[in-house]
Amino acid sequence: MSEIVLDGISKTFGRTPVLERLDLAISAGEFLSLVGPSGCGKSTLLRILAGLEAQTGGHVSIRGRVVDDVRAADRDLAMVFQSYALYPHLTVAENMLTPLRLRDLSRWERLPLVGPALAGTKHRRLRAGVEEVADILKIRPLLGRKPGQLSGGQRQRAALGRAMVRKPVAFLMDEPLSNLDAALRVHMRGELRELHRRLGATFVYVTHDQAEALTMSDRMAVMMDGRILQLGRPQEVYDDPAHLKVAEFVGSPRINTLPGEVDGDGRVTRLGMPLRRRVEGAPAGPVTVALRPEHLRLASAEGEDTLTGTLAHIENLGADLWLHVAVADGAHRLIVRADHDALASVSVGDGLHVRRVKGEALVFGADGARLRFAVGTAARAVA
Amino acid sequence: MAGPLTGRYTHLWFVGPALLLMALILLLPILIAVWLSFTDYSLGGDAPAWVGIENYERIFTRSTYEKMFGATFRYVFIVVPVSVALGLGAALLIQSVARFGDLYKTIFFLPVMAALLAMAIVWEFALHPTIGIVNSTLDMGCGTVLEAWDWYAAGCARTFPLWLGDRDYAIWVVAFIGIWQGFGFNMVLYLAGLTSIPRELYHAAEMDGARSAWDRFRLVTWPMLGPTTVFVVTISCIRSFQVFDTVEAFYPQGGGPSKSAYVMMFAIYEKAIQQNLVGIGAAITVCFLGFVMMLTLAQRWLVERRVHYS
Numbered sequence: 001m002s003e004i005v006l007d008g009i010s011k012t013f014g015r016t017p018v019l020e021r022l023d024l025a026i027s028a029g030e031f032l033s034l035v036g037p038s039g040c041g042k043s044t045l046l047r048i049l050a051g052l053e054a055q056t057g058g059h060v061s062i063r064g065r066v067v068d069d070v071r072a073a074d075r076d077l078a079m080v081f082q083s084y085a086l087y088p089h090l091t092v093a094e095n096m097l098t099p100l101r102l103r104d105l106s107r108w109e110r111l112p113l114v115g116p117a118l119a120g121t122k123h124r125r126l127r128a129g130v131e132e133v134a135d136i137l138k139i140r141p142l143l144g145r146k147p148g149q150l151s152g153g154q155r156q157r158a159a160l161g162r163a164m165v166r167k168p169v170a171f172l173m174d175e176p177l178s179n180l181d182a183a184l185r186v187h188m189r190g191e192l193r194e195l196h197r198r199l200g201a202t203f204v205y206v207t208h209d210q211a212e213a214l215t216m217s218d219r220m221a222v223m224m225d226g227r228i229l230q231l232g233r234p235q236e237v238y239d240d241p242a243h244l245k246v247a248e249f250v251g252s253p254r255i256n257t258l259p260g261e262v263d264g265d266g267r268v269t270r271l272g273m274p275l276r277r278r279v280e281g282a283p284a285g286p287v288t289v290a291l292r293p294e295h296l297r298l299a300s301a302e303g304e305d306t307l308t309g310t311l312a313h314i315e316n317l318g319a320d321l322w323l324h325v326a327v328a329d330g331a332h333r334l335i336v337r338a339d340h341d342a343l344a345s346v347s348v349g350d351g352l353h354v355r356r357v358k359g360e361a362l363v364f365g366a367d368g369a370r371l372r373f374a375v376g377t378a379a380r381a382v383a
Numbered sequence: 384m385a386g387p388l389t390g391r392y393t394h395l396w397f398v399g400p401a402l403l404l405m406a407l408i409l410l411l412p413i414l415i416a417v418w419l420s421f422t423d424y425s426l427g428g429d430a431p432a433w434v435g436i437e438n439y440e441r442i443f444t445r446s447t448y449e450k451m452f453g454a455t456f457r458y459v460f461i462v463v464p465v466s467v468a469l470g471l472g473a474a475l476l477i478q479s480v481a482r483f484g485d486l487y488k489t490i491f492f493l494p495v496m497a498a499l500l501a502m503a504i505v506w507e508f509a510l511h512p513t514i515g516i517v518n519s520t521l522d523m524g525c526g527t528v529l530e531a532w533d534w535y536a537a538g539c540a541r542t543f544p545l546w547l548g549d550r551d552y553a554i555w556v557v558a559f560i561g562i563w564q565g566f567g568f569n570m571v572l573y574l575a576g577l578t579s580i581p582r583e584l585y586h587a588a589e590m591d592g593a594r595s596a597w598d599r600f601r602l603v604t605w606p607m608l609g610p611t612t613v614f615v616v617t618i619s620c621i622r623s624f625q626v627f628d629t630v631e632a633f634y635p636q637g638g639g640p641s642k643s644a645y646v647m648m649f650a651i652y653e654k655a656i657q658q659n660l661v662g663i664g665a666a667i668t669v670c671f672l673g674f675v676m677m678l679t680l681a682q683r684w685l686v687e688r689r690v691h692y693s
Contacts, residue, residue: 052586072589085587089606098602102592162591 003028003202004049004170009058011044011226018044019226021058026170031196031203035213036223037249042206043174045223049204050172051075062169078163079172082179084155086147092158093130093143096165100126103166133164136198153184160195170202177212189215210250214238222246244364247290253315253322256296256334260289260363266374268363271307271328279363279371287371288364293322295360296336298346299353306353309334311346325352413672419665426659438666450642451650451667454554458646459623462561467615469562470569471608477570478577488574492567499564503632506560510546518543547633550640557629557644565622569615576611580604610686617682621675627652647671 002025011019034042047053051072109119134140177185213220214234221231230242241247260270266278270289309327323336363371424431442448525539627648638645655664
């Protein structure tokens with residue numbers, strides 16, 4: 001059963017629409033990422049789910065209960081903020097204790113001195129809960145420190161700890177890694193993923209970094225302009241994007257796009273070269289043909305299926321080598337993944353021939369929607 | 384290479400001007416005041432004679448000065464907490480209203496900008512025992528349920544207080560005007576402090592289960608306003624110790640009925656300027672400086688230890 005259901009959520013700020021009738025069902029124990037460029041409404045969606053902002057239309061339900069009129073404090077969700085939002089005057093232990101104190105203790109039991117005297121066992125139990133979580137996150141030595149004395153990564157853990165001390169329905173994370181340096185970010189990706197496996201809890205994770213979404217999530221929802229363009233497993237979204245914007249957003253380096261034409265029979269040509277497969281149900285007109293860099297190869301000689309261009313730039317990332325090739329007299333640029341052996345034989349300014357791997361091209365219509373190839377035209381032969 | 388800026392004493396050229404000015408216009412006068420406080424100097428009189436601690440002995444034994452300390456501390460201990468609390472309350476209220484915030488800000492800040500001497504005249508009229516608006520308003524309440532209150536009934540039966548002319552009320556009325564005049568300033572400082580609290584902290588508090596406004600205030604607002612509060616309290620204390628113009632406007636000759644509003648600044652003015660007893664005036668000044676110094680040190684200590692979190 002779905003743990004959290006967003007049903008037709010809309011949000012407008014003044015007259016500006018931010019979210020447009022958006023549906024999303026999140027299952028229990030799932031790691032779901034909301035990913036998109038800044039301003040696409042992903043943070044707003046998360047805050048509506050949390051109850052920190054009110055939607056203009058639609059319903060939020062948690063565990064089968066509609067919570068539109070339930071305030072954030074009573075939705076039983078935990079949130080990790082981009083800035084961590086730790087209380088600077090409290091130690092890490094006190095920060096982590098806060099959600100427990102506010103929820104599990106009465107007003108009298110929360111009083112200093114009097115409280116522990118009234119409900120000593122309760123206080124001890126909460127403290128034990130904090131220490132247990134601190135052990136999981138390996139921050140026990142930091143419990144006595146204040147947030148100002150911690151590094152970014154330590155603060156991140158303390159914020160996670162504050163969310164984890166309760167057993168909430170779901171953890172909401174609003175770009176929690178974006179304030180960390182690159183190396184730590186990659187490390188924390190793995191840790192968060194590990195934590196998710198260990199807790200078995202539902203995670204809703206907002207990020208603008210497609211790499212985070214690809215590496216961490218069970219499913220990712222790619223959002224653009226207030227809409228979810230595609231929702232699916234990361235590999236699915238990468239291999240089979242439903243929209244040109246999704247194809248361009250997911251994957252680094254960016255997917256190569258070339259202008260093409262489709263005729264009445266569904267035959268696609270790009271830069272004068274025909275594709276063997278035909279697309280279905282597309283009106284004749286201009287289309288975009290997209291190719292991942294790893295689906296392009298350098299060819300030794302010019303052939304009828306090659307494009308010719310000059311090498312404009314070499315991007316050497318150690319493990320990967322990306323060649324930027326200007327084709328069609330510099331009107332378009334293709335990024336080609338090459339073997340390291342190629343490094344010795346090419347240099348900037350050289351003329352190169354680029355060949356595509358058959359059966360990998362993606363075709364998008366003028367409106368950006370994906371045009372599928374007709375099954376059986378030539379696909380089987382190519383695959 | 385022996386220019387003025389290359390030698391071992393170059394640093395003196397950088398700090399020198401500021402040091403010199405500070406010594407001339409701050410330290411030197413203070414030292415002179417300290418020295419004068421041990422003499423019987425009077426302007427135009429004989430050469431000052433060294434009298435030792437006689438001036439201080441007088442300050443701490445004579446009943447006039449006991450009244451002076453009494454009036455000053457009464458004023459400070461009522462004006463500081465009330466004007467700080469009102470300033471904070473007004474700031475929180477103004478921040479919570481969606482509209483007219485600027486209007487309220489202006490209204491509450493007006494008394495700060497107005498000349499207190501002029502305002503004192505208005506208050507003098509308002510508090511006039513017979514024709515003042517305060518007592519005539521109170522008169523209208525006679526014969527209603529308000530008479531259930533003994534104080535009110537007594538006022539109706541005889542007459543309502545003389546306010547400024549009554550030694551039981553004088554310092555409290557002066558304190559009330561001090562609060563009226565000063566809390567707008569604290570409000571502005573608190574408003575500035577409030578805007579610097581990150582909104583995400585309130586969201587975190589909400590997620591953590593801080594349901595009531597009081598919980599949010601205790602968990603986020605009050606601790607985050609710590610540095611502002613220390614500053615506001617110190618400023619209010621110093622301003623309250625310095626109260627002078629209201630007392631001077633209401634009681635030009637002698638600090639109120641039975642010297643009940645004889646505050647320190649007024650005492651300094653009366654002794655040193657009006658009566659030309661510079662020695663004793665200087666001694667009161669040194670006491671005053673002592674209080675302000677203690678306050679400032681307390682503020683530094685608090686700021687460094689307690690309220691700055693990062």
